[in-house]
Amino acid sequence: MGQVINNIFARSFRSLSRGRNVSGYLMIAPYLLHLVIFLGYPLVFAFVLVFHRWDIITPMEFAGLKNLTRLIHDDLFFKALLNTGFFLSIHIPLQIITALFFADLLNKKLKGQDFFRTIYFLPVVVSGVVVAILFSQLFAFENGYINGIITALGGERVPWLVSPQWAMPSIAIIVTWKNVGFYIILFLAGMQNIPASLYEVASLEGATTWQRWTRVTIPLLNPTMVTVIVLSTIGGFSLFIEPYMLTGGGPLNSTLSAVLYIYNQAFYFNHMGYAAALGFAFACIIFTIVFLQKRFVTKDMYS
Amino acid sequence: MKKITAYTALVVGALIFAYPFVWMLSASFKPEYEIGDMSLMASKWTFASYQLVFDTIPIFSAFLNSIIVSLAVTGAVLFFGSLAAYSLSKLKWRGRDTVFNLILFTMMVPFMVLLIPLYTLVVKFGWTDSLVGLIVPFMMNATALLILRQSFLTIPTSLLEAARIDGCSEWRILRQIVWPLSIPALITAGIIVLTANWNQALWPIMVIRDEALMTMPQMVLLFTVGGGAQARLGPQLAAGILLALPIVVIYLIFQRQFISSMASTGLKG
Missing domain, CATH: 1.10.1220 (Arc Repressor Mutant)
Structure with a gap:
């Protein structure tokens, strides 16, 4: 053959x-x-x-700018945007700090670092569906593992996925936990590219640990930092499986994400035309944000 | 002293990232009423959770479908990707740079713009409720193409010229010279595509309704949120283990290649 x-x-x-x-x-x-x-x-x-109305079964119907005017008056569209912004405002800093922390540890060239690297990367290769099943138990209100630990330490149960205030931060924690291994590796690669001589000069001049971080490591990691921020932003807009499985977008639409909203409009309400318009709008927004991030973050760090 | 602090932090990290999976594995073998316990040990070990999974959903056919789809997509991506990458890196033709820039541009298109029109296209082709609908739209992949092209560029042109003088066709050069020299790149691209495909859930949810044609992520998702698990946690965890296990085993064997593969996608962006 x-x-x-x-x-x-x-x-x-x-x-x-x-x-x-x-x-x-x-x-x-x-x-x-x-x-x-x-x-x-x-x-x-x-x-x-x-520019059309379409439910995929009956023929398409020209709608002019109706989808766009509807978009401007659609509270849920803006809600999904705000939710994504809220998600990113927790996810990006959390991810950068955690990834920098562990990348720095792995960069100390201690024995067994390959083992730890393998473990930290494990959640990255596992399906989001598995992660959602896992955290539906870990973050459960009554019998959840994490609330169990908190109450054992004398704290109050946290309404992780069931309160509108906590649901999106919980999802940001879950997504960070799943993806951070990937960013640890990116930062580690970036750190290994920093010439050791720079650190030698810094220590000769009596730089503190804090100064080594802010004057050498972080400025020189700028290209990686831009990548991390851009990829996390795109990831935030593609958020789907976690809210779909864990909260259904609720409570009170507090975890409604861009892709989840497109999915609902298309498959729950059969509004194919409007769903396509939403996809277009979100894509334009991502483009703009990523463009600004690339310019702003890169410039800011070097000035 | 400093070393001890560093190791403590490393171990805490390992617990944070690995313990949930260990707990999940152990809980999937516990009797349902003991899963609420925090401990990893059970008073007795049981297959009851797995039994319920096997009795309720056609998990075996889902497993088979997943393997068919993942392997077909990965094979097609590597085959057509290397044809294209070879053409873009080692052959000269008019318009080549324009085509390459066009392909680079396609990588910037967010998937959510394509979601609805791609779905309607698949409906038009009559590929809903068919594995074809899960395979054909993903047979080409720009990331894989770039990885392969990068590797092909490092092969000396003089080597290919020599083969051409001996009368080798370009197809034979690709097969007998370029592929054997690019095995690491083929593995890198293959791992990225295989993992992404094995874990893909959103697209199958849109395209497949027939239980017999579902792949693992969709089957497990539906079992969990659709009530098949009868709101019992044990079977959900067991189904999750079955979904995660193949890719985790492959990962543990090829972990070095996995990590460098995935990192390479980020480092280029």
């Missing part, structure tokens, strides 16, 4: 390719064809959908 395919490929390449030019086109063709069908066309169609 493999031999037959090889022969067909070899023959078609040989007969068709007079020079590398033709081979080049032939070899890129499948990729480009796929790109046009599964990325180009949907992108254009998304744009068309923005």
